[in-house]
Amino acid sequence: MSTLEIVDLHASVETDTGEQPILRGVDLTISQGQTHAVMGPNGSGKSTLAYVIAGHPKYQVTQGSITLDGADVLEMSVDERARAGLFLAMQYPVEIPGVSVSNFLRTSATAVRGEAPKLRLWLKEMKEAMAALSIDPSFAERSVNEGFSGGEKKRHEILQLELLKPKIAILDETDSGLDVDALRVVSEGVNRYRESGQTGTLLITHYTRILRYIHPDFVHVFVDGRIVESGGPELATTLEDEGYEKFIAAVRASVAS
Amino acid sequence: MSPVMAPASDHAPLVVSYDPEAFEVPTGREEEWRFTPLARLGGLHEHPQASAVPKVSVSSLDGVTVSDVPLTELQGDASAAPIDRISAIAWSGAESVTLVAIAPETTVDEPVEISIDTPAGVSFAQLRIEVGAFSHVSVAIRFTGEGVFAGGIQVHAADQSKATIATVVDQDASAVNVSRLHVRLGRDAVVKSSIITLGADLVRMNASVEYTAPGGDVELLGLFFADGGQHHEHRVFVDHSQPHGRSSVIYKGALEGEGTHTVWIGDVLVRADAIGIDTYEVNRNLVLSDGARADSVPNLELETGEVVGAGHASATGRFDDEQMFYLRARGIDEDLARVLVVRGFFADILGRTGIPGLADSVMRTIDARLGVTDLVADVLGVDDEVDS
Ligand SMILES: Nc1ncnc2c1ncn2[C@@H]1O[C@H](COP(=O)(O)OP(=O)(O)OP(=O)(O)O)[C@@H](O)[C@H]1O
Ligand SMILES: [Mg+2]
Numbered sequence: 054m055s056t057l058e059i060v061d062l063h064a065s066v067e068t069d070t071g072e073q074p075i076l077r078g079v080d081l082t083i084s085q086g087q088t089h090a091v092m093g094p095n096g097s098g099k100s101t102l103a104y105v106i107a108g109h110p111k112y113q114v115t116q117g118s119i120t121l122d123g124a125d126v127l128e129m130s131v132d133e134r135a136r137a138g139l140f141l142a143m144q145y146p147v148e149i150p151g152v153s154v155s156n157f158l159r160t161s162a163t164a165v166r167g168e169a170p171k172l173r174l175w176l177k178e179m180k181e182a183m184a185a186l187s188i189d190p191s192f193a194e195r196s197v198n199e200g201f202s203g204g205e206k207k208r209h210e211i212l213q214l215e216l217l218k219p220k221i222a223i224l225d226e227t228d229s230g231l232d233v234d235a236l237r238v239v240s241e242g243v244n245r246y247r248e249s250g251q252t253g254t255l256l257i258t259h260y261t262r263i264l265r266y267i268h269p270d271f272v273h274v275f276v277d278g279r280i281v282e283s284g285g286p287e288l289a290t291t292l293e294d295e296g297y298e299k300f301i302a303a304v305r306a307s308v309a310s
Numbered sequence: 311m312s313p314v315m316a317p318a319s320d321h322a323p324l325v326v327s328y329d330p331e332a333f334e335v336p337t338g339r340e341e342e343w344r345f346t347p348l349a350r351l352g353g354l355h356e357h358p359q360a361s362a363v364p365k366v367s368v369s370s371l372d373g374v375t376v377s378d379v380p381l382t383e384l385q386g387d388a389s390a391a392p393i394d395r396i397s398a399i400a401w402s403g404a405e406s407v408t409l410v411a412i413a414p415e416t417t418v419d420e421p422v423e424i425s426i427d428t429p430a431g432v433s434f435a436q437l438r439i440e441v442g443a444f445s446h447v448s449v450a451i452r453f454t455g456e457g458v459f460a461g462g463i464q465v466h467a468a469d470q471s472k473a474t475i476a477t478v479v480d481q482d483a484s485a486v487n488v489s490r491l492h493v494r495l496g497r498d499a500v501v502k503s504s505i506i507t508l509g510a511d512l513v514r515m516n517a518s519v520e521y522t523a524p525g526g527d528v529e530l531l532g533l534f535f536a537d538g539g540q541h542h543e544h545r546v547f548v549d550h551s552q553p554h555g556r557s558s559v560i561y562k563g564a565l566e567g568e569g570t571h572t573v574w575i576g577d578v579l580v581r582a583d584a585i586g587i588d589t590y591e592v593n594r595n596l597v598l599s600d601g602a603r604a605d606s607v608p609n610l611e612l613e614t615g616e617v618v619g620a621g622h623a624s625a626t627g628r629f630d631d632e633q634m635f636y637l638r639a640r641g642i643d644e645d646l647a648r649v650l651v652v653r654g655f656f657a658d659i660l661g662r663t664g665i666p667g668l669a670d671s672v673m674r675t676i677d678a679r680l681g682v683t684d685l686v687a688d689v690l691g692v693d694d695e696v697d698s
Contacts, residue, residue, distance in 0.1 A: 107639050110631065135641035147636035151654025157640075160650065164641035196654065213640065 055085045055122050055138065055220040057106075057253060063116035064105045075101045077278035078117070083221060083253040090256045090264060090289065093275030094297045099257045100144055102275070103225040106255075107141040108134050121221065136165055138220030142210035142227050144257075149197040154209070155179065157197045158216060165217050182215050186242050203230030211242040222246070223255045228263035240266030261293040276304045322549060322579055323393040328385050330357060330402055333395035342394065345573040345605060347541055350512045352432060352458030352486045354396050360403045362431030362457055368408065369423040373416040374447075378406040384438070389520055390464055390492055397490045397516070400460035403434035410449070414442030414468070421448040421474075421665055428457035428485060438464040441471040443496070448474035450665050453489075453509075456482040461489045467499035469523065474664040475503045480675065481510040483538070490516040495526030495555075504663040505561075507534040507542050508675055514543040521552040521584075532561030532574075533659045535652075535676050536602070539569035546576045546591065550584035559591035562659050564652050564676075566598035574624075576608045580617060588618040595626040596655050598648065645681040652676060 064076040075098045083089050093099050105112050106119060108131040119126040121137055129137060149157070158179060163169045170178070183190060186208045198206055207227050214222055224243065228236055244267060247254055256267060264286070272288040273280045274297070281300050282288065325332055336343040336355050348355055368376045384390075384407055392398035412418060426435055441447055451463065459481075467473045479487050487510050493501050507513050519528050528548070536542045542565075548557045563572045574593040595604035608622040629651070637647035653673055660669035677683065
């Protein structure tokens with residue numbers, strides 16, 4: 054069973070005005086088979102947490118550790134992390150002009166699996182995965198994310214999740230920009246993969262809406278660069294009713310004192 | 311031979327002549343030479359004697375006649391005359407002109423393959439491709455070898471003909487190539503030219519277009535990949551002197567490495583009589599690393615406002631870290647991710663050359679220069695037939 058362990062993680066970003074700390078001591082352990090929802094207000098550092106786990110060069114880790122089954126993730130390059138079984142579905146997927154979805158998917162599947170999938174099997178696999186997410190087959194020949202609508206980009210991220218079969222999947226606001234139908238299709242994709250039992254899922258979201266489709270085992274409230282409260286699914290209901298105000302106020306009070 | 315004065319304009323050459331001495335020896339201060347590192351020209355700009363003979367070979371195909379024509383027979387042609395000292399040296403220093411003629415009303419199914427191998431030393435060659443009226447042909451020209459070379463390629467497309475030309479410079483790292491491609495279009499002729507510059511230490515490639523009748527349509531495509539301190543300079547001059555012509559110029563370059571320099575100068579002149587023309591030129595460059603530099607200067611000179619369209623654009627961008635991150639976050643290692651991005655950048659040019667197999671061989675060369683060899687073929691679907 055795979056486990057991603059984040060201990061006392063601090064990270065900062067270099068800005069024009071100097072180093073700006075964003076993550077301030079994150080502790081979180083995710084095991085295969087579990088789903089953790091991380092919820093927090095805008096700007097609290099949720100995407101930063103996702104990027105730091107994936108190894109984005111923009112952020113420096115100043116303290117703490119991330120391990121995957123005991124292996125030091127922070128020592129790995131971005132692509133090594135992906136090959137080790139980490140996957141990040143991005144909040145803002147990047148456009149890559151001239152690179153077709155089909156070449157991109159086959160190249161990444163080859164990298165992650167360690168060998169090129171046999172062409173005929175691969176085409177079948179890709180076609181089925183696309184159909185399951187209601188992605189039109191013509192997307193295979195389009196440039197990666199170029200001219201995709203917000204919803205199409207998110208579906209394309211989940212398509213990659215299903216094809217790359219990671220041990221730990223981090224979904225950063227996969228629900229944003231989706232209408233109800235698209236949210237259902239995307240959630241079904243995530244649930245299909247979760248049901249395989251192969252993955253631990255970190256679901257980052259601002260709203261509780263997606264939690265009606267993807268049921269978390271644990272809910273964490275993220276404010277000002279760290280987790281300030283953890284609980285079961287009932288915590289999401291509290292957040293839905295009361296918002297983040299209480300938690301933000303508590304953090305302010307503790308900083309002030 | 312006395313110099314011929316060309317019609318005055320900001321961008322048309324002021325002097326054209328078959329005689330090198332009609333042109334001053336460049337000092338590097340002239341506008342047209344200021345980007346070129348003269349010291350690396352192997353003396354081409356002075357007046358070197360040929361010390362070697364390039365090996366020019368032309369594949370034999372039905373409907374295509376190949377012959378050697380003395381220089382003197384073609385020297386009366388003022389509008390095809392050399393435009394600078396090196397192009398005049400390349401003319402006068404050549405032994406003869408290799409004439410590749412396609413008879414009128416002929417369709418040549420396979421591409422005519424022309425190879426120009428430049429041995430060590432200084433060598434010159436002249437090539438002329440005459441496409442008869444109503445004929446269709448495609449021609450793939452390939453430069454190889456280690457020499458210092460200057461040459462000229464004339465493409466004369468007669469009325470209603472259609473020619474697809476690709477010129478690939480893939481010489482050795484020590485080589486020099488200063489060449490000029492001149493395209494002349496008859497009424498409603500259609501010419502597509504792709505210039506693909508990969509090899510040699512210094513390349514200076516001129517492409518010029520002349521319309522002799524209304525309705526000519528030219529597409530100039532360019533692709534250059536420069537690294538390891540290479541100098542790749544591409545100059546374009548489209549002279550719209552006739553009504554209802556079309557020109558579309560797209561050059562794309564990728565470059566990396568300390569001291570690597572690419573230059574693109576695109577001049578389009580629309581003369582007063584050239585009403586109803588449509589022209590667009592663009593240069594895009596992708597800088598892959600620090601220390602490499604791209605200069606890009608588009609010029610559009612309009613002497614009439616009665617055009618269908620006239621535009622130009624130029625953009626030089628840096629390699630996008632976010633694209634790299636996205637690809638690497640999907641397990642793709644750094645070298646392969648760069649290959650994907652560069653392939654993507656060149657995809658539109660390579661998809662349009664009209665020469666079968668060219669895109670693949672060019673990309674494999676570039677892949678290898680970016681450090682990727684075996685993996686790509688399989689992953690990128692190149693060898694799919696073999697796989698299934
Ligand atoms: N590259 C950067 N340069 C400067 N500031 C940054 C950078 N990246 C993040 N930040 C800042 O760090 C904080 C956290 O940003 P982050 O994107 O992680 O928040 P978030 O919780 O994902 O917000 P949202 O809900 O809007 O997606 C913000 O104040 C943001 O402005
Ligand atoms: Mg975010």
